[in-house]
Amino acid sequence: MGRFQRNKAKVDYAAVVGKYDRYSFVSPKKPKRQKVVRINAANGRANAAPPLTSWPPRGMHRDVVYHADLSNAVGWGVRANDEIFLPFALLDIRRRTIWQGLEQEVAGLAADAQACQHFDAIAQDMRALFANTRITECVGEAAAAICILERHPGGTMIWGYHLHAGTGIDQIWEYPKGGGVSDFLIVEAKGPNAGLNLSLFVPPGYSQMEEGWIANHLCSMDRNGHPAGQRIVNAMSLQFVNAHPNYNGASKSYYGVGPTSKHKQSRSRVFGMVVTAQWHADGRLGYVRSGLTRHFV
Secondary structure, X not given: OXXXXXXXXXXXXXXXXXXXXXXXXXXXXXXXXXXXXXXXHHHOOOOOOOOOOOOOOOOOOOOEEEEOOHHHOOOOOOOOXXXXXXXXXXXXXXXXXXXXXXXXXXXXXXXXXXXXXHHHHHHHHHOOOOOHHHHXXXXXXXXXXXXHHHHOOOOEEEEOOOOOOOOOOOEEEEEEEEOOEEEEEEEEEEOXXXXXXXXXXXXXXXXXXXXXXXXXXXXHHHHOOOHHHHHHHHHHOOOEEEEEOOHHHOOOOEEEEOOOOOHHHOOOXXXXXXXXXXXXXXXOEXXXXXXXXXXXX
16 A cells, blocks of 8 residues: 555645746845935044044144044033034044034134024034035035135125025125125135036026026025025115026026116125135135125126
8 A cells, every 4th residue: 555645735836926936936026225324424424524534633723622522522512702613523533432523713703693603503513414415515614604704804694504594695794885885795615625516407607606696596585585685685776587487498497687677876796706615734624715706797
């Protein structure tokens, strides 16, 4: 007598072909990649941080103070006079502390309450932002304001990092001349090694910091009720028109100065300037500045 054999359940290969190869039983689906979540800058050293990786450096400038541990730093974030505060993750890569920082004196800062708020907002965001590119923007914004306070004193910040969000004009400084007349300085801030955004998809004269670009953003600020933009528009008697409606068939329109605008009769003036952040070997945050360009002549 032969051995008793159990009945084996038949496999319906047609039913599993969508999940497995019918011959090898290897799933045709690729394994999911492991998701990497970046929490904040503490996961790594920001690209815009000083190139020096050992702090404090020999010959550090007298206006700079290095804080090795922001969780136990006496005086950090407390402005006694003209100090700004720039926190960085892993500033000195040899230390075990993650958050370290630089405190730098900027002459004339304490006299400008708006500029103080500008720097305070930068310091706060540098510890909270997710994207490395945003840290670069913060460093550029800080360097631009340092430049204006040092190289173009006598003005007051009326638009800065603490007020704006997203793309557009970075900073506006006003220089009163008396009798309701003012000069205005519009500043584009760039982080280390960054440059202006030049696009082929905008009308001619509307690339970043060109006159059309400035007019378009001032028009937007005026319509949205931002006092800094309204201040320039009123002082210059600017009037805008939709110069490029639905440009190239897209939904976006571009505004420019209209033919009835009376800005040429205004005694106020508007200038533009680009400032790019640059670190010095002595630990200071410095800058490279362009010349002044006058607009709406």
